[in-house]
Amino acid sequence: MATSPKPMTPQFDEQLVNLFEEQYLPLADTIYRFGFALTLSLDGAHTCVRQAFQKVSGKLKELSKSLDANPKSVLIEACWQAYKDTKGGGASPIGQSAITSALKPLPVEGRAAVAAIDGAGLSPAEAARVLSWSEVELRQHLASARRTLLRDAVQL
Amino acid sequence: MAQAAGELKDDDVLYGYLTEYLDGELPAAIAGKYDQLLKAADRPALQEEFQTLRGRLQLALQSYYLKEDELAVLASLVQDPRVKATVENVKIAQLERGVAVSTMMRRVAMGTFVVAAIGAAVVKFGGPSDVKFKPLEYLGYEAIALEEDSRERLNLPSHDLKEVRQYLATYPGLDFKPKMLKNVPSTWDLDGATVIDYEVAKVAVVMYERRQSRNPEKLFHFSFAGKLSDLPPADPGNMRGLIFQTYASNEQNVIAWQSANNTVSLLIGRRSAPELAEIAVAGAGD
Numbered sequence: 001m002a003t004s005p006k007p008m009t010p011q012f013d014e015q016l017v018n019l020f021e022e023q024y025l026p027l028a029d030t031i032y033r034f035g036f037a038l039t040l041s042l043d044g045a046h047t048c049v050r051q052a053f054q055k056v057s058g059k060l061k062e063l064s065k066s067l068d069a070n071p072k073s074v075l076i077e078a079c080w081q082a083y084k085d086t087k088g089g090g091a092s093p094i095g096q097s098a099i100t101s102a103l104k105p106l107p108v109e110g111r112a113a114v115a116a117i118d119g120a121g122l123s124p125a126e127a128a129r130v131l132s133w134s135e136v137e138l139r140q141h142l143a144s145a146r147r148t149l150l151r152d153a154v155q156l
Numbered sequence: 157m158a159q160a161a162g163e164l165k166d167d168d169v170l171y172g173y174l175t176e177y178l179d180g181e182l183p184a185a186i187a188g189k190y191d192q193l194l195k196a197a198d199r200p201a202l203q204e205e206f207q208t209l210r211g212r213l214q215l216a217l218q219s220y221y222l223k224e225d226e227l228a229v230l231a232s233l234v235q236d237p238r239v240k241a242t243v244e245n246v247k248i249a250q251l252e253r254g255v256a257v258s259t260m261m262r263r264v265a266m267g268t269f270v271v272a273a274i275g276a277a278v279v280k281f282g283g284p285s286d287v288k289f290k291p292l293e294y295l296g297y298e299a300i301a302l303e304e305d306s307r308e309r310l311n312l313p314s315h316d317l318k319e320v321r322q323y324l325a326t327y328p329g330l331d332f333k334p335k336m337l338k339n340v341p342s343t344w345d346l347d348g349a350t351v352i353d354y355e356v357a358k359v360a361v362v363m364y365e366r367r368q369s370r371n372p373e374k375l376f377h378f379s380f381a382g383k384l385s386d387l388p389p390a391d392p393g394n395m396r397g398l399i400f401q402t403y404a405s406n407e408q409n410v411i412a413w414q415s416a417n418n419t420v421s422l423l424i425g426r427r428s429a430p431e432l433a434e435i436a437v438a439g440a441g442d
Binding site: 042099149 | 160161163164167168169170171172173174175176202205206209210213214216217218219220221222226227229230231233234235
């Protein structure tokens with residue numbers, strides 16, 4: 001089982017702190033929703049988002065030097081990786097919310113594709129990259145999920 | 157993207173490219189095919205249904221968000237909350253100091269302005285009641301200044317008695333009748349007149365000059381509204397009925413007398429007090 005990167009030691013580095021607080025922290029809710037779509041669990045979503053931010057905080061210096069790092073893509077990738085590392089965070093899907101009912105019939109890949117593209121607004125190419133799929137795979141998962149949701153005419 | 161479409165089943169293309177189709181961003185290579193797939197799907201409202209689904213999905217997800225304390229936990233990954241609090245406190249303290257300094261500066265500036273305004277108002281409107289006219293002091297200096305530079309200080313340099321008399325008689329705003337010496341000894345020539353405005357008092361001045369002497373000598377007759385008793389007490393003199401008071405400085409002698417009911421005259425020159433009194437007596441009566 002892969003281990004999460006060691007969190008950044010709490011210390012004051014104004015430039016990195018500003019980067020984190022201005023570019024990444026505002027996306028916490030987006031990542032939380034993505035995590036929820038994956039786990040269908042609040043606890044699981046919390047675990048995903050916490051581990052995603054831990055991963056990102058551990059490589060802030062590297063990210064600060066990368067001009068083309070899209071914070072949303074970076075976090076979704078980290079969240080997806082955390083989900084896979086923890087096998088869903090160990091939390092069982094709970095709740096009877098409409099979104100839970102709608103997403104529950106979908107495989108996690110379908111939920112990931114729909115949540116990343118239709119929920120978080122990533123482009124299909126970017127989603128394919130961060131979810132580590134080929135574009136064909138992404139389109140297949142995405143099409144399958146959309147077809148199911150539209151066929152079942154879920155009421156969200 | 158078009159290459160991926162080539163490897164996908166028609167149904168996957170139809171549902172997998174819905175976003176691009178709605179956004180008008182379908183790759184040209186599959187645009188024609190996509191229209192055919194849409195017609196073949198026999199689902200004419202597919203785009204609208206998908207748009208509705210996507211909107212509802214986004215709306216439903218928005219009901220999930222992190223609380224403040226959960227966000228604070230994430231923020232603490234890069235900065236100890238105590239350090240963060242300290243930094244924020246320092247920034248707040250700096251801001252407060254800046255605000256305090258600028259407030260103080262503003263208040264000082266405002267206070268200065270108010271004091272200046274009050275001062276200006278006092279000078280403009282309240283000055284006369286506070287400032288006292290000191291004839292001996294003021295006119296002693298005035299006589300010396302006129303001696304040194306009479307041409308610049310006399311408003312009417314003139315040897316014409318009528319002209320000087322008219323000038324003084326018609327001078328506006330005087331609350332007394334300016335006096336002239338009627339019959340000054342012929343050795344003294346009329347040299348001109350002026351009115352000095354001290355704001356608290358106006359003073360008429362007539363200047364005489366003794367040109368025949370080796371060193372031209374000047375004599376000044378000041379008159380202003382007031383009473384002889386307003387002057388500092390002095391032993392009274394009497395020169396053939398003219399009651400006068402005598403004052404002296406290192407350079408000049410002064411005699412003062414009540415030349416009219418509300419008018420005081422001062423004759424200032426380098427002559428002795430009796431000589432000044434003689435001149436005054438000779439010229440009195442105007």
